[in-house]
Amino acid sequence: MDIQQELESNEHLSSVPKDQIQWLTDHSELLTLEIGDYAFRKGDLVDKLFIVLKGRLRIFFMQGNQQIEFGYNEKGHIGGSLPYSRLQKANGNGVAVDPTLLLALHTDYFPEMIQTQYELTEMLVHLMIDRVRDFTKFQQQNEKMISLGKLSAGLAHELNNPASAVIRSSDALKKHLNSVPLKLKKVVSMQLTAEQVDQVNEVLFSKIKAGPRINISLMERTSLEDELTDWLEEHGLNNAYELAECFVDYDLTANDLDFINQKVSTSHLSSVLDWLCNVLTTEKMVNEIAEASTRISKLVKAIKEYSHMDGGTDKQKVNLREGIQSTLTILQHKLKTKNIEVKLDIPNDLPQININIGEMNQVWTNLIDNAIDAMEDHGQLHIKSFKDRNFIITKIVDNGIGIPEEIIGMIFDPFFTTKPVGKGTGLGLEIVQSIIKQHNGKIKVNSKPGQTEFNVCLPID
Structure with a gap:
């Protein structure tokens, strides 16, 4: 191989005088790499300028256990240490993927080159600026992808919780509504007066307006459920515990049950309380779906604002x-x-x-x-x-x-x-x-x- 001719045909060296290319040839050494040989590894001292005369190097970085590919140094590529570069250690790895021949100039010759080989030095400095720009752009993009990966993982988790709540509550609501016709039939058959209906509704609507209880300890909840269960069992209701769980959610107390019991006959008490529980349970499930949907909406709004989708x-x-x-x-x-x-x-x-x-x-x-x-x-x-x-x-x-x-x-x-x-x-x-x-x-x-x-x-x- 005619090294001088190879260098003169290199696009980067086309403007460099032949005598300076000859100087580069005379002061450099040839390095031969077989497939799989490393030209450099991350952390290696960068003390040579190299030109790929034949073959190619694959350049990659390690991100955890994953290889992030940067590209290939093909024939004609000039890399390694360049004049005035602050690069001291390799940031990535370069491995030969074809039989490769490199021309390498040690940095010990840089002072002489800078003083005597002006056009060669000028070309290499311009090359260094381009290399820094390209490498920084790549790393910035990589940094953005890492950040995006972290954010995506967190958002997936955040969205999964309310989405699961919507599915869970909607499935439960669908099953729950299957029992509504039977309970409605029992209520209709009671033939309550308008005054009695208004009195029961007064209790119901006041509890719905107040909303479900939020901050209640397990001990307090257990005590309230026991109190309601005792009242319901004393009044002959077979599903006492189920009703107690429902009523505690909306702060329906034993005093409220006494009031309802006074307004409707004993024979109708079970059907009325079943209907109250049915309405409160439906209200609770609808609220859960609404809250979860609002949470999803807020997250989507935050993503839109964060990424600035509507702006340039x-x-x-x-x-x-x-x-x-x-x-x-x-x-x-x-x-x-x-x-x-x-x-x-x-x-x-x-x-x-x-x-x-x-x-x-x-x-x-x-x-x-x-x-x-x-x-x-x-x-x-x-x-x-x-x-x-x-x-x-x-x-x-x-x-x-x-x-x-x-x-x-x-x-x-x-x-x-x-x-x-x-x-x-x-x-x-x-x-x-x-x-x-x-x-x-x-x-x-x-x-x-x-x-x-x-x-x-x-x-x-």
Whole structure:
């Protein structure tokens, strides 16, 4: 193989003088790789510039136990260390998928190249800028997919609960309504006076208006059920326990049963109480379906607001509270899993600011998600926004383990992460800082064990 000719035909080197290509050839070495051989592994020292003369390398990253493919270094690709690059260790893996030949220039020759081979150096610097841009774009997309996966898992869980409640309650309601015709027949056959019906309805409607009992302890409920069961059994009702369970739900007491017993004859008491239980049970099931459906509706609304489906990529005047609340709704599963108490202190009359809603929601997601990860069970998260001159300051404070002093200055650096392999790419906070800068804002952090505070400052105008 004529190395000089191969390099001169390389599209990246087409503008480089032949004598500089000759210099590159003279100072480089040839590396031969068989299929399956690694050109580099994640964490390896990057101390060579390489050019693929033949074959190809597959580039991939490990995300947990999964390989995330970045692409292929085909014939003509220039990679490895480049002039002025800060890359010291490989971020991924490169393995030969064909018999591969590389031309490698050690970084020891870079000072000489920079001083004497101007056009070659200039081309490599431009190549480095393009490579950083492409790699960062890939990692940002990967970070978004990781976040999307986390959010999707949480939302699936959040939606599953009310959806299951709707199915369960609707099935129970369908079975329950099958018995309505028989009970209605018994009620109709009683031939109660209009006054008696009004008196029973008065009790029924007052209980429905008050709604079902919510905060009642198991001990209190058991005591009330026992009291009602005793009353019902004393008055000859065979289904005493079933009725007692139903009546306790709507706070129907023994005094209420005494009142009804006085207004209807003893022979009709069983049918009247059966009908009351039937109506209250139906009301309860309908309420459960309505509550679950409302919960689903709120989640869908939060997803719509969070993803900003109806908007474009332009900035809009909005109140920060809406975006932060929708983000908290999206992350509700993680908050509930760790029993984290959230205190939201954002005035409704806070001045609106001009932001890209989708991008700022990504900021809130990263900051809140990191805070959740930093806290133990029963942690406390405080989010506060207020006006300060011509700015809106938002503080996100958690009582987690804190950020060690020796690394706090690096947390906004690209690819820096303290999370285990597969749990993060190290681009979350770098993206946060980038988005805030695009909004002419600033982000600062103060941290000590038990209190970490991120301050996001955004201009009102």
